[in-house]
Amino acid sequence: MKIVSLLPSATEIAFVLGLGESVVAVTHECDYPSAALTKPHITQSIIPSGLSSREIDEIVANKIGDSHSLYTINSELLQELQPDLILTQQLCDVCAVAYDDVVSAVCFLPEPRPQVLNLEPTTLSDILDNIRQVGDAVGISGKASEVCDALQARIDHVGRMVAEHAQTRPRTLLLEWIDPLFCGGHWDPELVQIAGGFDALGRMHEPSTQITWESVLEFNPEVLVVAQCGFPIERSIQDIPILEARPGYADLAAVRDGRVYLVNGSDYFSRPGPRIVESLELMACMIHPEIFGEPDDPKKILRINALLAK
Secondary structure: OOEEEOOHHHHHHHHHOOOHHHEEEEOOOOOOOHHHHHOOEOEEEOOOOOOOHHHHHHHHHHHHHOOOOOEEEOHHHHHHHOOOEEEEOOOOOOOOOOHHHHHHHHHOOOOOOOEEEEOOOOOHHHHHHHHHHHHHHHOOHHHHHHHHHHHHHHHHHHHHHHHHHOOOOOEEEEEEEOOOOEEOEEOHHHHHHHOOOEOOOOEEOOOOOEOOHHHHHHHOOOEEEEOOOOOOHHHHHOOHHHHHOOOOHHHOHHHHOOOEEEEOOOOOOOOOOOOHHHHHHHHHHHHOHHHHOOOOOOOOEEEHHHHHHO
16 A cells, blocks of 8 residues: 655654555655655645744735645656555644645546545544544554554553642643744643643634733743744744743743743644654643653753753
8 A cells, every 4th residue: 555644643643553664755844753754755835934933924824814725735746656545634724735735636646546534633532533544544453553542541641640649730821823822722722631731721622723912911821831833942942032022921920930841843732643642741741740750851842941041
């Protein structure tokens, strides 16, 4: 079977199921595991590099508003590869090739046309179900169940530790974008909840939305997590001055207590694949370090006070 993955999360799912050799093409953003970097790229972004967060947001809003996709698919390569299975999504046109564009490209392929599997999670359990869907599609349901059982065991462990040892539920805010401000959506507020926090601004199992700075000040988070969608830590660092310049930022409980964290939003939180469980574990460390230990991998998490110390 030949598989084309149009999602970084789908690429990770394919590899965790042992299907790496069957993957014949991936997106330009598929960077994990390392073997994915050897695969041909079948997509390209129309967003230029080097833009500010505000400029990126404006392009996204204009293109999506005009029903234009942010990504292009290499139809010639698709014709050449003749895949049996295409992994894609219809959840968010900001994150991947528009679903309608995928369907249109497939229509030009000769019979028998590939199966187009739509992976559209909004919850943590949906993400695990997506793994099972891919397993079912390629006839390795047993392997998929084993992977999901192992991931579920880790989820249950975090929940059990919180239930047994957490004395409080700290007010926790996850930001998916800084300029403008966007709260966490879909599964991210669920991760906060399981990890023992309380997020009044997040949109559980719904799309992320823009929020006001006044609502942040009113909520006064005790833990502030900056997980900008698609941004590694190095890129998010550039936007921290935008946060720091907001009135009242220094008075937030999270800032006063040194509990502001930058996380690799490219790899975690915004990528609904197997590493979403590691995202939960990272969140647990940020919210309840007294239970789970302080996060200590600077490639995954960086505390703002630690950054300023440098």
